[in-house]
Amino acid sequence: MLSENEIKIVEYLKTKPDRTASAEEISKALSIPISSIYSLAQLLKEKGYVRTEEKKVTKYELTEEGKLRLQNGMPEERLIKILNGQNKKISELREVLGEELEIALGWARRKNLIKIDKDTITPLVNDYHSPELDLLRDPSKIDNENSKQLISRKLITAKQETFLLLTLVQDVVETTKAITYITPEILRSGEWKKSPIKEYNVEAEPPFYPLAKKHFFKEFLERLRDVMIELGFTEVNGNYVELEFYNFDLLFQAQDHPAREIHDSFMIEGKGEIRDEELIERVKEMHKKGWKYEWDENVALRLVLRSQTTAVTSRVLSSKPKPPIRTFTIGKVFRPDSIDATHLIEFHQLDGLVIEDGFTFRDLLGVLKEIFYQIGIKEIKFKPAYFPFTEPSVEVYGKIEGLGWVEMSGAGLLRPEILQAVGINSDAGAWGIGIDRLAMLLFGLKDIRLLYANSIEFLRTFTG
């Protein structure tokens, strides 16, 4: 019993005068992948319809140098042409032939085309046509014998290729019609009881299927959300366009602080408003006392694309929340930068906030340790750090196999000045985790832009 494709192959071979064709030819003619042809050929052979024969053929290909010679001619040929039957000095020839002179002299002498006497070259022939060039022009003329010199001169490379030849040895004589698809009609009529059911090549590779799947990096963000929720945190969200007040001022970042300069955040036209007059007064007071300068409300009203998700934490703080509070946010932040394999101008952060009476620095370290443990980073260490809005401040380094210690998070107890400004009489800790670079490392990606790859084939083939 032959399958549809097997029959197609048999029919094709019938059309050939010697009933023979190569697997490659059949694949092209019938639009069946070459790998399927190999397995079908095996089946047809087992069933006695075809004979197969493996033929080894040597294929010659021109090297870069070979291509160059084809274009410019062989050095020895050029030499003879330049000599044009006259004696010439080596120095004269070098001017024309340059670096190729040595090669030209070597081969010309070997081929007995010239005589060298000290620095004078005497041609022994007036005209020379190198046979190598003919071979390069028509590689089908290259054979086992004449290829040797071409290979040694690095003009060609030889590659062994195997062909599979199929020869039809028995015509198909189908007596009964085999069933391909079992249809409701066939089931109803009971025809399947009379006719055989056609065999499939169940070992062949199937065609492509466009599987629908979730994005690996979105899934990573969801996993982080689950970790935070399992640790008892409530998710909050904020807007991309933010007042400088929440992105900087409330976080005790002085208005002339270098991080607030124009090249460190994206500015947006227009001005916002702060509806809580009392909060403005307190923040003004905080800046005046802490940084000793005149705080300008107009600067605080400017709009930016948030440069840190701490802006969302800022919003939570200013909403007069009643402790105990445990919130987190995961979202995009924006910073001007050059875009390359490790830098993006928009990326994700996870910011967390705990407000609880008696929340200590060691408690904060405990929270951080647990978060990273849940993400799969079991080994971490803490480094003292500086952030305007936290004190004591800490940076978390995590160990990643094959890379060593990587900075992963900035954290600290919220400064009492900030808690006072927002009117919270309790203890608080906060942290931010840069997500994209962490994801890049955990997924083993070499380029951070692949997290946002705009190639569907990458998404289809990347398995996380």
Place this chain on the structure above:
Amino acid sequence: MVTIVVYKWDIINQLKIKESELEELLFNLKSEVKPVDQDHVEIEINNDRPDLLASSGIIRAIKGLKKLELGEAKYEVKKSEYTLSVENVDTRPYAIAGIIRGIKFDEDKLKELIQFQEKLHITIGRKRKKVAIGIHDLDKITSKNIVYKEIPLNYKFIPLNGNKEITVKEVLESTDQGKQYGNISVKNGKTPAIMEDDGSILSIPPVINSEKTRIELTTKNLFIDVTGTSLDAVISTLDLLTTNLAEIGGKIEQVKVLSAQQDFWSPLLKHTTMRIYSDYVNKKLGVNLPTSQIVEYLRMARFDADSMSKNEIEVIIPPYRVDIISQIDLVEDIAMMIGYQNLEPSTYKLSKIGNTSEKTLISRKLRDLSVGAGFTEIFTFVLTSDREIQGDYVKILNPVTVDYTVIRNSLIPTTLYFLKQNQHSRMPILVFEIGDVVIRGNTDTGYKNSTRAVYAIMDSKVSFEELQARIHQILYNLKINFSYRKSEHHLLIKGRTAEIIRDNSEVIGIIGEVHPEVLEKLGIEYPIVISEIYVDKLSGDNE
């Protein structure tokens, strides 16, 4: 974060430590270190600790950490015969000065001083706007009476590295420093100047010094002027400079500052007293240290500290610790002396039940249904080019590239762009994305995020119905009551476009086939059907 390059053997030899120890010691002082060559290392210094911007400060701090020296480093201070008369300078009102005697420079030490000056300019000096420093060879100054005043721009002197007298105006126009800092303090044709009372210029802050008082390897005595727009910052800067120079053997001498308001001696080297309570420290850190132990840690952090009672400690803040604003800053120093590695993280305690936001809840449901409907999820950027989008959108005033100049106000253009990039991939392509766009809103910024879902099919043959059938099932499974209404959209074919209406009133999305004109403009050679759903309008009473 600022980085400095220092000669490492100075630090290693003075502290008698092994080379390998340096990295860990600096790590515990908030700093990371990277080798530069055999003799030099690059150290990252945090913005709160300008006293560590020179190796003298680093050595002073590590001596405490290693208990080689405890308490404040004390430096002898004498009064000099020099005066600085400060006249009225509008653009840069504050000026003080100090003297250091008996410095022995070598190449590395001189380089480091210049580096220290430059880093102070960048950090505390806000690129010389707030504070600028001039360092001079004292022995090249003839007069003992120095003046700070405004001079006209046609005044002449030889600027540093110059060989002839030129006018201030020419200095501002022809030197690198002049071009970079020239417009900070010049006003009404006048610039501030530090000069001798005979009229010879020492410096024109914040731009450049004079060649006359250039410091060299042979320089032994220094005259330092500091000018600026904030008296506090000016005072701190001179304190930082003089105490760090004293740490490498210089002797501090004060200069008498004469001004219309009052006369005083600078550097001020003012100390402040702060009270800190042991129970506060213990409560903040989550430790249980006796007062004596806390005093010990504070002394390791190079503060003079004494216990006043069982719970109360008096701490003297030295002038160069400009980062100490309140008690909590001392708590961090104590924690650093304990060593963060010795602070055991508390065992995690669950105190509340966590919750996802409404947005995450609906997005998760939608993602599950979307994949079920055969769409592959894509993830594109929020920022895009103004070439791609239409309507009301947020523009960035300072974009870094023409490809990202605005925030998207719809997911349709970014999705079409994605499809354009994938025309040569295996068809069919069914994609979706759930993401935020920014639109106008009644918020305190005037803008708000809006969550959208986009669905698209691209193939050699697509139909409106093919997409509609899938969207229909997704919305049906969200228990939404919805219908379709014929509509128009600038990217879609008229007659093949519909709005999706919830409860016969609210538009919750749009669906249609992309107009060939749009495809042609984008260079897309395959037909596309696309739909955008307003996710914010899907949540609510649909349970």
